Amino acid sequence: xxxxxxxxxxxxxxxxxxxxxxxxxxxxxxxxxxxxxxxxxxxxxxxxxxxxxxxxxxxxxxxxxxxxxxxxxxxxxxxxxxxxxxxxxxxxxxxxxxxxxxxxxxxxxxxxxxxxxxxxxxxx
Numbered sequence: 001x002x003x004x005x006x007x008x009x010x011x012x013x014x015x016x017x018x019x020x021x022x023x024x025x026x027x028x029x030x031x032x033x034x035x036x037x038x039x040x041x042x043x044x045x046x047x048x049x050x051x052x053x054x055x056x057x058x059x060x061x062x063x064x065x066x067x068x069x070x071x072x073x074x075x076x077x078x079x080x081x082x083x084x085x086x087x088x089x090x091x092x093x094x095x096x097x098x099x100x101x102x103x104x105x106x107x108x109x110x111x112x113x114x115x116x117x118x119x120x121x122x123x124x
Contacts, residue, residue, distance in 0.1 A: 002027050004023070004097070005022065006095065007021050008020040008021050009093075009118030011123065012120075012121070012123070013086075014087055014124050016086050016122070017082070019080060020036070022034070022078060022096030024079070032053055032098040032113075033101065033102050034051050034097070034099075035047065035049065035096075036096060038093065038094045039092055039095070040092040046061065047106045048060070048064055049069075051070045059106050061106075068083050068084070083120075088122045090120060091121050093118065094117060095116075099112055
């Protein structure tokens with residue numbers, strides 16, 4: 001089992017920055033690829049960013065590429081999502097997730113563990 005707890009969400013204005021963190025506990029964190037997803041009410045959960053277990057490869061949705069950066073610290077069992085230039089359309093609940101494979105990290109399926117989410121609201 002891997003337990004994930006997100007933090008760092010909040011209410012910001014368009015153009016602001018925000019840093020989300022996800023703390024993991026349980027099984028060896030370094031063995032998992034990590035992803036961030038988001039979901040707005042009434043919409044499907046969508047991929048935002050992912051990072052392989054070593055941190056050697058990162059992946060981003062086109063909508064956030066160049067504005068968001070995912071990183072991880074295996075020694076601290078944390079994964080972060082630094083967000084710059086936030087837009088109202090970034091408003092959503094952001095979820096951290098873990099999967100034991102580096103294949104298909106941009107898709108929801110295959111992620112074994114999920115956090116409870118942290119809400120990000122971007123006002124215009």
